[in-house]
Amino acid sequence: MKDTDPDVELLARIGNNEPAAINEMVTRKLPRLLALASRILGDADEARDVAQESFLRIWRQAASWRSGEARFDTWLHRVVLNLCHDHLRRRKERPLHDEEAMNEVVDNAPAPDEQLEAAARSEHMAQALASLPDRQREAIVLQYYQELSNIDAAALMNISVEALESLLSRARRNLRSYLDDTPGPARPGRGKP
Amino acid sequence: MTPERFAQLAEAYGGHLHRWPSAEQAQAQALLDAGDAGVLEVLHQARWLDGQLDGYQLAPVDPALARQIRQSFPQRQSFWARYAGWLSPAGFVGVGIAGIAAGILVASLSVPLPMLGPEVLPSVFDQGDAEVVFTVNAEESEQ
Numbered sequence: 068m069k070d071t072d073p074d075v076e077l078l079a080r081i082g083n084n085e086p087a088a089i090n091e092m093v094t095r096k097l098p099r100l101l102a103l104a105s106r107i108l109g110d111a112d113e114a115r116d117v118a119q120e121s122f123l124r125i126w127r128q129a130a131s132w133r134s135g136e137a138r139f140d141t142w143l144h145r146v147v148l149n150l151c152h153d154h155l156r157r158r159k160e161r162p163l164h165d166e167e168a169m170n171e172v173v174d175n176a177p178a179p180d181e182q183l184e185a186a187a188r189s190e191h192m193a194q195a196l197a198s199l200p201d202r203q204r205e206a207i208v209l210q211y212y213q214e215l216s217n218i219d220a221a222a223l224m225n226i227s228v229e230a231l232e233s234l235l236s237r238a239r240r241n242l243r244s245y246l247d248d249t250p251g252p253a254r255p256g257r258g259k260p
Numbered sequence: 261m262t263p264e265r266f267a268q269l270a271e272a273y274g275g276h277l278h279r280w281p282s283a284e285q286a287q288a289q290a291l292l293d294a295g296d297a298g299v300l301e302v303l304h305q306a307r308w309l310d311g312q313l314d315g316y317q318l319a320p321v322d323p324a325l326a327r328q329i330r331q332s333f334p335q336r337q338s339f340w341a342r343y344a345g346w347l348s349p350a351g352f353v354g355v356g357i358a359g360i361a362a363g364i365l366v367a368s369l370s371v372p373l374p375m376l377g378p379e380v381l382p383s384v385f386d387q388g389d390a391e392v393v394f395t396v397n398a399e400e401s402e403q
Contacts, residue, residue: 115322189315191315239271
């Protein structure tokens with residue numbers, strides 16, 4: 068946390084209305100925060116909404132960003148997570164049909180056989196991730212896919228590192244169990260534990 | 261590090277040490293280097309699940325979404341640009357009013373007022389008044 072925040076200079080340039088800085092921020096952060104929202108929500112449209120709202124908050128915050136309080140990337144993860152929580156809460160109030168969920172997160176473009184198989188494996192894993200309880204899914208997305216440190220992931224989830232480890236262990240056990248129990252694409256030499 | 265702790269970490273963080281807590285990576289690597297078969301098997305199992313997780317590929321970012329987000333940046337304007345919309349007509353009106361006021365002032369100074377003749381409003385430059393003043397003073401001094 069003590070090292071220099073790599074985003075501070077870019078934020079200052081955005082505060083000065085530099086068009087190149089705006090482009091750079093979108094290029095730098097959109098794939099990362101869209102991936103986070105997509106994997107937490109499992110819905111491409113909702114993830115797009117979260118991404119757009121997150122960037123509106125970035126634009127509002129850029130000119131007044133003060134370095135030293137929190138890393139910008141950590142703050143951004145918190146913003147995205149909070150917006151995802153809002154979506155998940157609304158979804159529980161208005162249950163979706165299965166076919167509405169998992170809305171084209173995976174690229175479904177026509178493709179050769181190996182790409183079709185990769186798409187099927189991706190879909191299978193997406194379903195496994197979606198089957199996890201919210202907190203377990205959040206833990207594994209932050210630690211594995213977003214590659215946050217255990218300290219940052221635990222801080223974002225407002226839990227201790229030990230509690231994070233427990234969530235991660237349960238998440239991985241549940242994923243393994245799901246993948247073993249549900250039919251997925253054939254994989255030669257699958258190293259089932 | 262004990263094999264049990266190694267297994268706990270692999271179960272939580274997966275089969276690649278660079279994802280583990282930095283404070284425990286060196287000890288874990290030392291245990292691996294010792295060649296313990298049980299530890300290697302734990303790592304193999306964890307890496308299988310990592311491979312499954314890596315298989316979850318997302319669609320690339322839609323360029324239209326990136327464009328929408330860029331366009332959502334609020335175009336902040338400078339003070340003058342922000343108020344240019346109403347400052348410009350207001351400036352014209354202000355200049356016009358100032359011109360009219362200046363014209364009235366010049367006219368009032370240069371043109372004699374028709375209603376106020378010398379008998380109503382004597383001028384200090386009026387020679388007759390000077391004569392009266394001097395005459396009065398002369399009479400007073402004689403007394």
